[in-house]
Amino acid sequence: MNNPFTLQFEVQQDMLLREAVALCGISKRALTAIKFDGGKIFVNSIERNVRHRVVRGDIVTIVFPQEEASEGLIPQQGHLTIVYEDEALLVIDKPAYMSTIPSREHPDNSVANFVLGYFQAQGLASTVHIVTRLDRDTSGLLCIAKNRHIHHLMSAAQQQGDVHRQYEAIVYGQATNQSIIEPIGRKETSIIERQVRQDGQFAHTDVEVIKYGRLNDCIMSHIRLTLHTGRTHQIRVHMAYVGHPLVGDELYGGDKEIINRQALHCVSLTLRHPLTKEILSFSSELPEELASLL
Template identity: 45%
Template sequence: MKLSWTLQEEVSLKDFLKSQGVSRRLFKTLKEEPELVTLNQLPAFLWYTGKPGDFLEVKLPDEEAGGFMEPEPIDLVIVFEDEHVIVLDKQPGVAVIPSMNQPNGTIANGLLWHYQQQGLAYTVHILTRLDRDTSGLMLIAKHRYAHTLLAADQKQGRIYRSYAALAEGHVVQETGFIHQPIGRKEGSIIEREVRQDGQDALTYYRIQERFARHTLLEMKLATGRTHQIRVHMAFLGHPLAGDTLYGGRTDVLKRQALHSQQLRFTHPFTKRILNFHSAIPADFLIK
């Protein structure tokens, strides 16, 4: 894939690409493979100076899938796709990244297959990862450069997400927040807990609907800690339905009742604001 710009002022190619958010890793590749850069369709080194009206092109290097990820045909629900990003609506019960215990059948395996069918030499760049049993919207960068730009936005809090969560019991306040630090629970590599030596974590909530024994909430993350919503709701005494890791029961749902229902971000190249919604799963709407 090629990226292109028409220069508006006299500037070194290195300084211009730095202003466009090119990562150190990509800079290193461009130095090692100068044929990837052209100025007015002629090979150019990064120390060259461009002038107003010059046409700069950069060919993105091929990427290799890391670890033990292999392409595999997986049913992916693609909500949006262009040459830079993908938005998926993930089904519950599907892991996002392969592990030693589950080397296949994941979202990452399916993405590699999807790229392979398009003739794209890309690896997997997940921006908004979801737990295995969490459903809903996910943002994926298709190539390394898009990932660099979107990761910078994510760090600055410019990728907006909200979740639907079905909590056990009756949450009293209509709106509120939970500001409690989260850390790994001693003796576990998976479970987290509220602990004073943990990382800062802030979650906002708003009640959407009340049921006989449950409360449906809209949850918004101000931080992005592992299992943050699940841990914070358990801390309040209202674990998510089906979330056995944090004290939830399975009489209503067999998986944690958490769904990524809204995703909004600025496209890293077109600069358009993209906003996506995913319907609350039917099994959340109990009576």
């Protein structure tokens, strides 16, 4: 590992270095890691501590410490469909049947395993920070931060509504355009399943019907969904709650007679870049097994 993440900026007014660093959104936790875990801060190419006073026009360079992957995450070489990459972000198009992170049932060959192997092959001193996670059987666009600091900024952006995701799904029945605002929590009898429950976390999903169809004498709907929150299984739980479970979703009322996974794909991802503040938009076509149903 010989490519630590580096951030550079120009000071806009006289202040303490600590204050200038904070204006860049660097958390106290990250600053502590920089101080004690091998990072460095330079002002005009001279290493300084955070009590140093900077003036307008000074160039501050922050070298973040090398990150260590968690013990359970093993780097692996595998195919990744990379849609976008720069020094801060990685956006991939995830296929179905690939976990985002390892689990007891699927301990390897996950997105995280392959991304860590990819990072190590590039010599990046970083571990994997998932920004927008997808269920194993859900396909589509997924965003990863290349550094703990970038992950912190992207998490804040999600809370502020600056990360927008749209999905397309095929559901049973004749769905309607609607906004579903119902709290979601863990089902008491399951460690996996979620449900709408009043003591759950706030969750908001917008539903737009694209078209109706019929397959094997069953009415179905092709819908577009916009997530305003990111709860576990949110779309699957909300659609089952309103009586339109996803085709192929056995966990929430569907069946696998037509397709062997939930018919759900993340088709669109729009975000504000955490460093440049540029708006980035990405799209992904429906995979063949979903397109063929239409």
